[in-house]
Amino acid sequence: DAKTTQPTSMDCAEGRAANLPCNHSTISGNEYVYWYRQIHSQGPQYIIHGLKNNETNEMASLIITEDRKSSTLILPHATLRDTAVYYCIVTNSGGSNYKLTFGKGTLLTVNP
Amino acid sequence: KAGVTQTPRYLIKTRGQQVTLSCSPISGHRSVSWYQQTPGQGLQFLFEYFSETQRNKGNFPGRFSGRQFSNSRSEMNVSTLELGDSALYLCASSLGGTGTGELFFGEGSRLTVL
Numbered sequence: 001d002a003k004t005t006q007p008t009s010m011d012c013a014e015g016r017a018a019n020l021p022c023n024h025s026t027i028s029g030n031e032y033v034y035w036y037r038q039i040h041s042q043g044p045q046y047i048i049h050g051l052k053n054n055e056t057n058e059m060a061s062l063i064i065t066e067d068r069k070s071s072t073l074i075l076p077h078a079t080l081r082d083t084a085v086y087y088c089i090v091t092n093s094g095g096s097n098y099k100l101t102f103g104k105g106t107l108l109t110v111n112p
Numbered sequence: 113k114a115g116v117t118q119t120p121r122y123l124i125k126t127r128g129q130q131v132t133l134s135c136s137p138i139s140g141h142r143s144v145s146w147y148q149q150t151p152g153q154g155l156q157f158l159f160e161y162f163s164e165t166q167r168n169k170g171n172f173p174g175r176f177s178g179r180q181f182s183n184s185r186s187e188m189n190v191s192t193l194e195l196g197d198s199a200l201y202l203c204a205s206s207l208g209g210t211g212t213g214e215l216f217f218g219e220g221s222r223l224t225v226l
Contacts, residue, residue, distance in 0.1 A: 034214070043116075043202050043217030044155070088153075099145070099168045100215065102155035 002065030004088045008022040009107040012082075018075040020106050025069040031092050033064060034100070035073045044087065044102075047073065078110045113136065116205050116218035124224045131193040133221045137184050137205030143216065144169075146178060149200040158201075161186055179201040190223075212225045 005023040012018040024033065035047040048055055048062045050071070055062045061074040075082055087105040117136040125131050137144050145160035145168070157170040161180035178188040184205075191198055200222050204215035 003217070036215075043219050044215075046214035046216065049214065099157045099160060100155075100172070101157070102147075104154060 004090055004103055006088050006106045011109050011111060013080045014080060014112050018070055018078040018108055020073040024090045025067050027090050029091045031090045033071050034089040036087045039084040058105050080110050083110045084108060095099055116203055116216050117204050118218035118221050120221060124163050125193050126226050127193055129193050131223060132187055132189045133201055135203030135218060137188045138216055141205035141207055142184055143206040144180055145204050146188050147202040148201060193225045194226050198223060
């Protein structure tokens with residue numbers, strides 16, 4: 001799986017959009033970008049994933065650059081409950097994609 | 113629909129003992145994977161089971177083992193516990209099979225080894 005690089009921490013004001021970047025310059029053609037988050041003392045929660053097109057669901061939007069070397073997770077209206085560690089993971093779509101490699105992630109703190 | 117259930121949530125053991133943790137996946141999910149989370153190493157993949165067969169294994173010693181039953185429930189066992197085994201053990205389930213799919217994690221079992 002390709003390695004990812006994320007900032008260690010970010011702050012965001014409540015109600016504003018939170019934009020979390022992720023670099024994955026060694027991503028290969030069959031690898032997807034996944035985002036998970038982990039709220040303190042809970043198990044990680046799936047947010048969204050994409051291959052090359054931008055994706056949106058009820059939780060967030062995922063913007064992937066045209067060269068696929070980086071992506072941005074957007075939480076459109078951050079709330080205090082969005083304070084968590086956000087993990088960007090790149091993994092292939094083969095039968096072994098259930099072995100996820102989690103990095104250190106980004107600690108997002110949403111401030112009132 | 114019920115989520116992933118892990119038991120016990122908390123437990124304390126002493127060095128040299130063994131421990132068994134249980135995971136009940138979401139109904140219909142056939143893949144169960146296990147992760148260890150510690151402050152120093154973060155989240156690390158232990159192993160994954162699909163249809164009662166271990167399909168993937170991480171870089172952990174043989175003291176860590178697991179199994180999956182015909183109803184997809186899974187257990188993991190750690191023998192001869194060491195202080196460094198103190199961690200949050202997370203189970204995740206997925207539909208399984210080939211192709212992509214998100215993982216659904218349980219709340220974890222927090223193991224403390226004294």
